[in-house]
Amino acid sequence: MKTITQPDEIQSWTMRQRCAGKRLALVPTMGFFHEGHLALMRWARERADALLVSLFVNPTQFGPREDLKRYPRDPERDARLAEEVGVDVLFMPEAEAMFPDGHATWVEAPTLCRGLCAVQRPTHFRGVATVVAKLFVLTNPSLAVFGEKDWQQLAVIRRITRDLNLPVEVHGRPTVREADGLALSSRNVNLSPEERGQAPAIHRGLLHVARLVEEGETDSSLLLASLGKRYAREMPLGRVEYMAAVDPDQLYPVEEVSGPVLVAVAARFANARLIDNILISRK
């Protein structure tokens, strides 16, 4: 496995690959790999001639009072895991190389960033969109793969990729979970044992909502009220930041479940903010 830290170097290397007709797959990450990341890498590896993983804890997607400094890091372990999984190139730029002094450009999709996570994290998605646009331009991938846990992120990335004519197929892959249903997240290590015990309620609640829809309930406000009650009971250490039923692509709120609906939630524990979602379709 090759490790590259310089943006110029990754750009000329990947351009040569693309011009040679090689299909490159990119898995953008912030490191501290868990099985969720590794599943994306394995899936991508099967669909490309070379697999590139970027490891960059992007400062521009953290707000001023957020957990940038607390974000867990272990680049040596990450490199080992990447190598084991068959990554060809690990791109690990410094923050100053990606966002040098004087950086002043933002990529934004404002209509997708009004609700859900954007309410509490108003500058998060412009940071995500900007760094992903830069990574796509720098690494010339044929395809890029993201986890569906960060559904709003995925919707924003699909949108900006299409709108900026970036020649990249964007793929979302299902969330990988612990045996008890908790979505894998690098932030899970910041949960106390007691919080960790309650956190699987997030996913159980979403499955409960899916069941209610299957049984015929279509009123979003009733569904979310029922979800809120469960969270209050089963997860007293987590403060629910939002619960929403939205259109899966456009992300606007949906009052009545008629077609596919995404139910998404965020819950804040003492040192970790967790998100999860479920895609529900009426039978």
Add this chain to the structure above:
Amino acid sequence: MKTITQPDEIQSWTMRQRCAGKRLALVPTMGFFHEGHLALMRWARERADALLVSLFVNPTQFGPREDLKRYPRDPERDARLAEEVGVDVLFMPEAEAMFPDGHATWVEAPTLCRGLCAVQRPTHFRGVATVVAKLFVLTNPSLAVFGEKDWQQLAVIRRITRDLNLPVEVHGRPTVREADGLALSSRNVNLSPEERGQAPAIHRGLLHVARLVEEGETDSSLLLASLGKRYAREMPLGRVEYMAAVDPDQLYPVEEVSGPVLVAVAARFANARLIDNILISRK
């Protein structure tokens, strides 16, 4: 000369050129060519293996009360002139192909868009930045050439190109002028004969400011006050929208002329808004 209207087609054609080691030059335009455009094309042609000109009246850079519908067009004459000047490919997409329904992404450099033209045209530069980012992604140029008349536009484009890691050299070229000093602009055709008679005062005033600086005046507010007096006297049909002395790269206002300073102005006539500027350096 080849004419291409489909974004996909231009992207695959230009990518093949780039991969074959050809140096492509792009001159982005909104058409209605004058000698200013043609000078950019001739200059670019000498520095590349193939010359691409885009002709696209970008709706997203016009405000709701601006002159999109009145913007002069003559695509047949443009195609003839482009062919004469040695353009290899003319890229003329439809508005719906560049900004289809559901388009929701913007590229912005907000710190460069607080003053000058952005005050009266608050969404103009995000429209410019977005379309230029798209054109760069679609046409894979090695270099792109813009006129210095639109200095703020050029500063924004330099910034977003660097910040998004787009592998394009951005070149600015001097404003081409009529014999009486009026900067060439597609909008000049919308001047009445009397307005046309007064409009050269814009450039004369800028030369006057340069002379004052040469004579030792360094106080921006005095320089601009003197400029304003001349405009009131020599150009009563033009309402001065702004006069500013700014840093040439960052565009923040400069109170004292010590290094290079850009003096930029906009003046509004009945059916045309004209801009011009001069780069002044103290000897």
